[in-house]
Amino acid sequence: xxxxxxxxxxxxxxxxxxxxxxxxxxxxxxxxxxxxxxxxxxxxxxxxxxxxxxxxxxxxxxxxxxxxxxxxxxxxxxxxxxxxxxxxxxxxxxxxxxxxxxxxxxxxxxxx
Amino acid sequence: xxxxxxxxxxxxxxxxxxxxxxxxxxxxxxxxxxxxxxxxxxxxxxxxxxxxxxxxxxxxxxxxxxxxxxxxxxxxxxxxxxxxxxxxxxxxxxxxxxxxxxxxxxxxxxxxxxxxxxxxxxxxxxxxxxxxxxxxxxxxxxxxxxxxxxxxxxxxxxxxxxxxxxxxxxxxxxxxxxxxxxxxxxxxxxxxxxxxxxxxxxxxxxxxxxxxxxxxxxxxxxxxxxxxxxxxxxxxxxxxxxxxxxxxxxxxxxxxxxxxxxxxxxxxxxxxxxxxxxxxxxxxxxxxxxxxxxxxxxxxxxxxxxxxxxxxxxxxxxxxxxxxxxxxxxxxxxxxxxxxxxxxxxxxxxxxxxxxxxxxxxxxxxxxxxxxxxxxxxxxxxxxxxxxxxxxxxxxxxxxxx
Numbered sequence: 001x002x003x004x005x006x007x008x009x010x011x012x013x014x015x016x017x018x019x020x021x022x023x024x025x026x027x028x029x030x031x032x033x034x035x036x037x038x039x040x041x042x043x044x045x046x047x048x049x050x051x052x053x054x055x056x057x058x059x060x061x062x063x064x065x066x067x068x069x070x071x072x073x074x075x076x077x078x079x080x081x082x083x084x085x086x087x088x089x090x091x092x093x094x095x096x097x098x099x100x101x102x103x104x105x106x107x108x109x110x111x112x
Numbered sequence: 113x114x115x116x117x118x119x120x121x122x123x124x125x126x127x128x129x130x131x132x133x134x135x136x137x138x139x140x141x142x143x144x145x146x147x148x149x150x151x152x153x154x155x156x157x158x159x160x161x162x163x164x165x166x167x168x169x170x171x172x173x174x175x176x177x178x179x180x181x182x183x184x185x186x187x188x189x190x191x192x193x194x195x196x197x198x199x200x201x202x203x204x205x206x207x208x209x210x211x212x213x214x215x216x217x218x219x220x221x222x223x224x225x226x227x228x229x230x231x232x233x234x235x236x237x238x239x240x241x242x243x244x245x246x247x248x249x250x251x252x253x254x255x256x257x258x259x260x261x262x263x264x265x266x267x268x269x270x271x272x273x274x275x276x277x278x279x280x281x282x283x284x285x286x287x288x289x290x291x292x293x294x295x296x297x298x299x300x301x302x303x304x305x306x307x308x309x310x311x312x313x314x315x316x317x318x319x320x321x322x323x324x325x326x327x328x329x330x331x332x333x334x335x336x337x338x339x340x341x342x343x344x345x346x347x348x349x350x351x352x353x354x355x356x357x358x359x360x361x362x363x364x365x366x367x368x369x370x371x372x373x374x375x376x377x378x379x380x381x382x383x384x385x386x387x388x389x390x391x392x393x394x395x396x397x398x399x400x401x402x403x404x405x406x407x408x409x410x411x412x413x414x415x416x417x418x419x420x421x422x423x424x425x426x427x428x429x430x431x432x433x434x435x436x437x438x439x440x441x442x443x444x445x446x447x448x449x450x451x452x453x454x455x456x457x458x459x460x461x462x463x464x465x466x467x468x469x470x471x472x473x474x475x476x477x478x479x480x481x482x483x484x485x486x487x488x489x490x491x492x493x494x495x496x497x498x499x500x501x502x503x504x505x506x507x508x509x510x511x512x513x514x
Contacts, residue, residue: 044304045363047373047409047422051302 001096001109002070006061007033007089008081013059019080020063023073026112029062039087058089064096066109113197114204120333121205121213127324128216132159132223134317138376139227141310142421146501147231148306148511154226154238161239162219165246167191170218171211173251174259175201181262184255201260204332213328214254221250221277225478227421228285229491232295232498235506237491241481245284249477253280253470268466269442269449269459271340272329274384274435275470282428283474285419291482292491294418296498303420308369315372319348322379326386339446340386343394344379350398351378351405358403370406373426377405380430385438388449393441397434405430432467439463 008016013030020028034055041054065073074091082088101111136155143151162170169189176184188194191211199207222242229238253276256263263275270276295303305311326344330337355374360366381401382394389397408429409422419425439460442451450456485491492498497505504510 044302045359045365045367046304046369047425048359048363048406049410049413050363051304053302053304 001064001099001112002067003062003064003094003096004070004073004077005092005094006063006077006081007035007058007091008061008077009083009087009089010057010059012081012083013061015080016061016077019076020061020073023069023076025063025065025069025073027063031060031062033058033060037087037090056087064099064112066112113206114332117204117332117334118206118209120337121209121328121331124324124328125209125213125216127321128213128220128328129159129321131216131318131321131325132156132220134314134321135220135223136314137310138314138318138372139230139311139421141307141312141314142227142305143230144303144501145306145512146503146510148503149509150235150502150506151226151230153235153507154230154233155220155223157239158219158223158242161243162222162246163215165243166215166218167211170246170251171214173247174218174254175211175214176259178255178260181260181265182255183252183261184259202331210331213331217273217277217325218246218250218254221273221281222246222284224277224281224423224427225284225288227423228288228419229292230420231502232292232420232492233288233502234490234493235502237485237489240489241485241491244481244485245478248481249280249284249474250276253474257466263466263469266465267449267459267462269388269438269463270384270435270466271387271438272326272383274380274431274438275466278380278383278427278431279435279467279470280474282424282431283471284478285423286417286428287475287479287482289412289417289419289424291479291486292418294416295420296495298418305369308372312368312372315375319375319379322348322383326383330387336387336447339390342391343386343389344382346391347382347385347394347398347401348375348378350395351375351381351402354399354402355406356402358406362406373405373409373422374402377402377426377430380405380427381434381437383431384434385441388438388442388447388451390441390443390446393437393443397437397441400437401430401433404433432471435463435467436460 044051099111100107136152140148140152172188173184176187194207196206202210255261257270257276327337327341352371352374356366356370359370378398405426409425412419440452442449444450452460
């Protein structure tokens with residue numbers, strides 16, 4: 001099993017969510033986050049004074065999937081979330097040791 | 113006594129009272145979220161404290177029988193002899209009504225200063241300073257200009273408080289910025305407003321209340337009040353346009369905060385002039401004043417003082433320009449005084465003297481008071497409290513549960 005942490009532009013959330021749901025992803029966790037990469041931040045001006053705001057708002061989607069699903073999922077998410085401009089986000093993929101469904105006690109792929 | 117005048121000034125007093133919570137919203141939105149309550153409190157608590165101080169002793173110091181042109185006598189202490197009948201000096205409305213109308217001015221003026229010391233002063237220091245300042249700076253200023261003191265004798269024109277309210281609070285604000293020093297992290301981290309819709313609402317309430325402030329200063333329901341109402345509105349309107357235009361040219365974008373700030377700047381500019389100038393000069397004053405105050409705000413970055421919410425830039429620059437412009441545009445068509453444009457250059461000179469005297473007296477006296485308060489109770493919150501925010505460290509509460 002693998003965990004995908006998908007960081008995207010906030011306005012792309014709906015498209016990416018539909019894409020994931022269409023590929024048989026059973027659940028996801030979504031968080032509003034702030035951070036920066038190559039896009040850095042943006043400029044704000046109050047009463048003529050300029051401030052550099054370093055952290056850009058982004059949305060982070062976390063999903064856990066079976067190994068075989070990773071490649072098609074990543075391809076689909078990239079297609080949905082891409083604008084081609086700096087700041088489209090990133091996908092982090094990491095191994096997941098185990099999953100446990102609290103209600104039934106199931107573990108492993110069955111519990112996803 | 114006149115029933116119409118009495119009814120009008122009763123309403124105006126309530127309008128001016130409403131400016132203080134308006135100011136609390138205006139300032140409250142401009143600070144960071146962790147200081148929204150402390151900043152709100154700096155204004156709101158004065159509705160309590162300044163009102164009582166005014167009734168007990170402040171009013172008589174300002175409007176009691178003149179002693180040497182400097183201060184009022186104690187005849188009206190504890191409102192002794194201030195009753196339902198008119199006083200000898202204001203004969204058309206009850207003495208109590210004149211007292212409470214003036215009381216609302218005494219509430220908002222020390223609250224204006226709070227924009228300079230926001231986000232770092234201790235609450236008890238702010239309280240002590242405000243009480244002392246009312247007695248040592250505000251009451252004498254009100255006496256000098258409106259209570260028959262020496263500036264009044266000189267012929268200085270200040271219809272509704274350009275010197276008494278705006279220059280005096282701005283001079284105190286500059287002293288506060290100098291004595292307190294900059295906020296922790298100033299210049300390194302962004303200090304950006306946390307809730308601008310609140311600030312814009314506050315500016316709107318201030319604009320609304322200002323009709324009571326300026327038109328009410330005619331102290332009668334008459335043509336002069338109407339003139340003050342119109343000049344107030346037009347000057348604010350023109351200053352909204354010119355502040356936004358100035359920043360649009362300077363930074364490339366028009367801002368909501370600029371529109372709100374321009375309105376307040378225009379209202380400050382017209383305050384000394386409202387009952388002396390005609391409507392078209394009021395528009396000219398607003399067009400110049402809005403852009404001038406925008407420049408005034410930028411000044412703090414040049415001189416490196418941390419006047420947190422720009423009291424000096426808006427009230428200091430606006431009040432000073434308004435006082436001088438009154439000496440230029442005052443016309444016999446509106447009131448008894450004439451200015452430079454009607455061939456009376458001496459009025460402009462008198463205005464200039466009153467401006468210099470006001471800044472000097474209020475800055476020096478306020479600066480001394482800040483040092484005294486610092487020695488007595490300590491002015492500034494410690495760094496840990498300041499970083500945590502004054503809401504939690506001074507008041508044990510937070511503005512937003514998110």
